[in-house]
Amino acid sequence: MKKVVIINGSPRPDGNSAAMCGFAAEYLSRNNIDYESFRIYGEKFSPCIGCDVCHDTGTQTCVFQDAAADIIRKCRAADSVFVALPMYGRGAPGHYKEFQDRFYVEYDFAKNGFTKITSPDKKLVVAITFGGSPDSVAETICYNIAFAFQDLGYGANECLIFGDQRHKREFAQSEEQQKAVENALGWLTE
Ligand SMILES: Cc1cc2nc3c(=O)[nH]c(=O)nc-3n(C[C@H](O)[C@H](O)[C@H](O)COP(=O)(O)O)c2cc1C
Structure with missing residues (x-):
């Protein structure tokens, strides 16, 4: 049975990323798919x-056996990961970046430096929301996240780019965005 990890990378408890993660959780429950959800x-x-x-x-064991080590282990063991995060200062929010830096433990130096062993069956969806920055900035952030997840074996990814998110109810009010997330979840769990 497939196992999915949902990661909310926003500090806002009730923003767009939180709404997307809630939407993903409901979708997975409805389809009887096992998942665990984290707010970094x-x-x-x-x-x-x-x-x-x-x-x-x-x-390849971190000196810090804390929540980040635990979530990273769970992501490695899962089949799929759904990450929703906002853009902060043309990058990922600081706390999310600190979480992602902890993936360093998974770099495989033994296998010719940074060679990654990935599977196309391990799938990642990154959904990023932001205001007025160009889409290309969001694409770069998603690319960096997908690259980091390669260290956990994730060989396939899809990015959802939601610009012009001027307020925190934007996702909740957009059927178009909900449809895009639903399609991505279908791909993630097929
Ligand atoms: C500290 C901070 C920095 C931000 N930086 C950017 C930015 O560089 N570019 C941008 O387009 N939007 C930026 N935004 C807007 C957020 O990305 C946007 O409101 C997003 O939808 C918030 O998502 P959330 O509701 O999931 O937290 C910033 C917001 C905050 C609070």
Whole structure:
């Protein structure tokens, strides 16, 4: 049976990313698909401090066994991941970036540096909402997230780019955006 991890990368408890994650959870429940949901902002974890113990010891185990280590393990074990996040300062929000830096533990130096072993059956959807920045900025952020998830084996990805999100009820009020997320969830879980 497929297992999905939902990640909300926004600090807003009631914004567009939260609405998208709620929408995804409802879709998965309706279709009897197993999932776990996380809001990164509410999780307690240390940023990566670049100590390199994970690689120097050959254990690929982080010195910090906290919420980030746990969520990363769950993402690695899952079949699919749905990430929804806002754009902050033309990048990902700081706390989300701190979470993603923790993927460093998964870099496989033993296999010719940064070679990734990925599967096209492990799928990632990244949904990014933002205001007036160009779509190309959002595309770069999504590309970076997809690249990081390759370290967890994710070989296929789809990005949903929702610009002009001027207020936090935008997703909840847009049937078009809901349809796009529903289609992406269909692909994610097929
Ligand atoms: C601190 C901060 C920085 C932001 N930076 C950008 C930005 O660089 N470009 C942009 O288009 N929108 C920016 N926004 C707008 C958010 O991306 C937008 O409101 C988004 O829909 C919020 O999503 P959420 O409701 O899921 O938190 C910023 C918002 C905040 C609060």
